[in-house]
Amino acid sequence: MMKKYLKDYLKKITGRDDIIIDMPPNPNMGDYSSAVAFQIAKERGDNPVNVAKGIVAECNKCLPERIDKITTMGPYINFFINTELYAKSVLQMIFEQDESYGMLESKNQRVIVEHTSVNPNKPLHMGAARNSILGDCIARVLRVAGYEVEVENYIDDLGIQFAEVFWGIIKEGDNADEKYDHFLGKLYIRVHEQMNPEIEEDIKKLNKELEDPSSKNAKLARSVVERCVASHLESLNALNIGYDVLVWESGIVHAGLFDETFRRLRKSKDIVLEKDGPLEGCLVMKLGRIFPNMKNPDKVLIRSDGTPTYTAKDIALQMWKFGLLDKDLKYRKWDENTMTSSLDGEAFDFGNADIVINVIGSEQSYPQEVVKLSLKLLGYDKQSENSFHMAYEFVTLPNDSFSGRRGTWIGYTLDDVINAGREKAIDELDRRRPELSDIMKQKIGNALAIGSIRYNIVRYAPEKKIVFRWEDALNFEGDSCPYIEYAHARCCSILKRAKGKRTPSYRYEHQKERELIKTLSQLSGVVELAARDKRPHYITKYANETAIAFNSFYNELPVLKSEQVDDRLALVDATRIVLANCMRLIGIEPLEEM
RNA sequence: GGGCCCGUGGCCAAGUUGGAUAUGGCGUCGGCCUUCUAAGCCGAAAAUCCCGGGUUCGAAUCCCGGCGGGUCCGCCA
Numbered sequence: 001m002m003k004k005y006l007k008d009y010l011k012k013i014t015g016r017d018d019i020i021i022d023m024p025p026n027p028n029m030g031d032y033s034s035a036v037a038f039q040i041a042k043e044r045g046d047n048p049v050n051v052a053k054g055i056v057a058e059c060n061k062c063l064p065e066r067i068d069k070i071t072t073m074g075p076y077i078n079f080f081i082n083t084e085l086y087a088k089s090v091l092q093m094i095f096e097q098d099e100s101y102g103m104l105e106s107k108n109q110r111v112i113v114e115h116t117s118v119n120p121n122k123p124l125h126m127g128a129a130r131n132s133i134l135g136d137c138i139a140r141v142l143r144v145a146g147y148e149v150e151v152e153n154y155i156d157d158l159g160i161q162f163a164e165v166f167w168g169i170i171k172e173g174d175n176a177d178e179k180y181d182h183f184l185g186k187l188y189i190r191v192h193e194q195m196n197p198e199i200e201e202d203i204k205k206l207n208k209e210l211e212d213p214s215s216k217n218a219k220l221a222r223s224v225v226e227r228c229v230a231s232h233l234e235s236l237n238a239l240n241i242g243y244d245v246l247v248w249e250s251g252i253v254h255a256g257l258f259d260e261t262f263r264r265l266r267k268s269k270d271i272v273l274e275k276d277g278p279l280e281g282c283l284v285m286k287l288g289r290i291f292p293n294m295k296n297p298d299k300v301l302i303r304s305d306g307t308p309t310y311t312a313k314d315i316a317l318q319m320w321k322f323g324l325l326d327k328d329l330k331y332r333k334w335d336e337n338t339m340t341s342s343l344d345g346e347a348f349d350f351g352n353a354d355i356v357i358n359v360i361g362s363e364q365s366y367p368q369e370v371v372k373l374s375l376k377l378l379g380y381d382k383q384s385e386n387s388f389h390m391a392y393e394f395v396t397l398p399n400d401s402f403s404g405r406r407g408t409w410i411g412y413t414l415d416d417v418i419n420a421g422r423e424k425a426i427d428e429l430d431r432r433r434p435e436l437s438d439i440m441k442q443k444i445g446n447a448l449a450i451g452s453i454r455y456n457i458v459r460y461a462p463e464k465k466i467v468f469r470w471e472d473a474l475n476f477e478g479d480s481c482p483y484i485e486y487a488h489a490r491c492c493s494i495l496k497r498a499k500g501k502r503t504p505s506y507r508y509e510h511q512k513e514r515e516l517i518k519t520l521s522q523l524s525g526v527v528e529l530a531a532r533d534k535r536p537h538y539i540t541k542y543a544n545e546t547a548i549a550f551n552s553f554y555n556e557l558p559v560l561k562s563e564q565v566d567d568r569l570a571l572v573d574a575t576r577i578v579l580a581n582c583m584r585l586i587g588i589e590p591l592e593e594m
Numbered sequence: 595g596g597g598c599c600c601g602u603g604g605c606c607a608a609g610u611u612g613g614a615u616a617u618g619g620c621g622u623c624g625g626c627c628u629u630c631u632a633a634g635c636c637g638a639a640a641a642u643c644c645c646g647g648g649u650u651c652g653a654a655u656c657c658c659g660g661c662g663g664g665u666c667c668g669c670c671a
């Protein structure tokens with residue numbers, strides 16, 4: 001907000017629209033800075049140092065109230081802002097908006113975020129958890145950034161991977177003696193251990209059969225998928241992750257959404273029915289024009305036997321998300337907070353999005369590109385532009401990848417990591433806070449475990465591969481969830497001890513105070529960028545910076561025993577609010593003590 | 595063959611709409627609990643920002659060419 005003010009101010013002085021306001025490397029050099037003098041000097045063939053001096057001289061003719069001093073340092077222009085006015089405006093805004101501080105004004109746009117969408121045949125491992133955590137965080141960020149957000153989980157109940165495990169159920173029976181998704185995951189490994197061409201053929205037949213909802217196995221299959229999904233949602237719910245709606249692949253197909261999409265696709269001139277050649281009888285999307293160097297530029301949408309490919313179904317799903325189809329899904333309640341698509345349900349206002357974000361691994365960027373492109377080929381330019389693939393890299397083991405078939409996920413499921421996290425957190429509490437009641441230890445330990453798992457995933461940029469290591473995944477020191485929580489708990493602890501009404505003067509002289517205020521003022525800017533770039537790690541970064549600024553302040557300056565108790569308490573309270581708001585954006589429960 | 599992503603102190607990362615002395619964490623070394631929570635704070639050592647060219651007053655950041663790692667390019671799912 002100060003940056004924008006300074007930008008407008010410099011625009012008035014220089015007449016330029018492209019001014020970037022930075023921060024100087026050292027706070028002694030000023031609060032904000034600009035390097036415009038370089039640009040102007042270049043255009044005029046002048047010396048940037050003189051240009052900067054000229055601008056500052058112009059500014060100094062009539063300095064606005066909010067700016068104390070403007071100086072040059074070589075060609076750089078540095079601003080020293082009026083701390084009293086600045087502190088007052090920042091802190092008052094924080095207190096006034098409280099939990100809404102950082103929230104941006106409504107964009108009047110609906111965003112669908114699809115995330116998780118894991119095959120219902122095994123438990124979630126940490127790679128899948130990265131998807132859900134990133135998706136949940138970006139959904140939280142977008143809500144605060146002023147979007148109406150609808151969170152969707154796509155259930156691939158017609159995929160071959162499910163058919164494989166279902167074949168195992170038919171053969172071995174449905175006798176789960178542990179959490180259902182874990183049971184299925186291990187069964188899936190056993191199926192692959194005995195896999196041969198004959199079994200493969202059986203499974204294909206079974207898969208085909210399951211597409212018909214009236215077939216003899218369809219009912220059992222549906223209940224198996226539902227139990228697996230319920231198992232997944234139980235783990236995810238523990239991580240504070242929820243959904244507005246579950247969309248079933250079978251729903252998309254049986255409600256006729258796919259057929260409608262198929263009819264539309266046939267009308268596009270870039271999508272043709274091959275009359276001869278190796279793809280005879282297939283409906284093919286011609287991509288050679290856009291991807292000229294592709295080994296195989298023809299993307300099959302409908303196979304010669306009339307069945308749709310994955311990509312074709314994804315196009316139908318994307319069309320539904322944007323509300324481009326005449327037909328619609330029906331829904332019923334899944335649980336307290338979540339609806340599910342259902343053939344015998346009722347109409348509901350899901351879909352019809354302005355923007356669609358699909359959180360899917362980066363290995364799928366080509367099919368996602370095809371989906372985006374297909375909307376363009378169908379004439380939906382705006383929807384194509386508003387289709388975003390939020391890509392992220394794998395989580396791997398130090399020497400292996402997570403594989404469902406080979407079962408390398410065993411020992412590294414989300415449930416395993418949550419349990420280990422709780423155990424570790426409670427051990428720490430036993431050591432550090434022996435006087436706490438067991439109930440409090442459970443509560444705090446759980447929040448720290450969940451928070452740490454989430455924090456240690458989101459803090460990496462999505463395009464970075466993560467190697468899973470226990471000491472990183474459950475790191476409690478340094479740049480970590482407990483570090484943020486700790487700063488927050490310290491704020492709460494001080495505030496609990498403070499008595500009486502506060503009447504701050506907003507006079508802050510100390511460098512640590514000024515730094516902290518400056519940091520606190522930046523939340524909404526960070527939210528804006530995180531939403532724009534779809535990069536939730538900006539939030540963890542900022543939360544960490546805020547906690548650093550606070551801890552540094554805390555260690556150097558007394559609050560309750562200071563002459564300026566009221567001013568310092570105001571800072572502590574404002575920090576508490578900002579940290580809590582950051583934690584909510586990351587999906588971490590703010591703790592008042594730990 | 596081509597597309598996309600990654601390469602930053604011993605390790606892990608941030609920074610990539612060009613801007614001042616490259617920022618954190620882990621680890622190492624040295625300090626700080628008789629004052630608001632030491633899961634903390636202060637300080638030190640530690641970097642050819644993968645390599646080579648180019649553009650620019652200025653490059654970790656942009657362009658070209660390499661190298662190394664990952665991934666994708668099936669009528670699979």
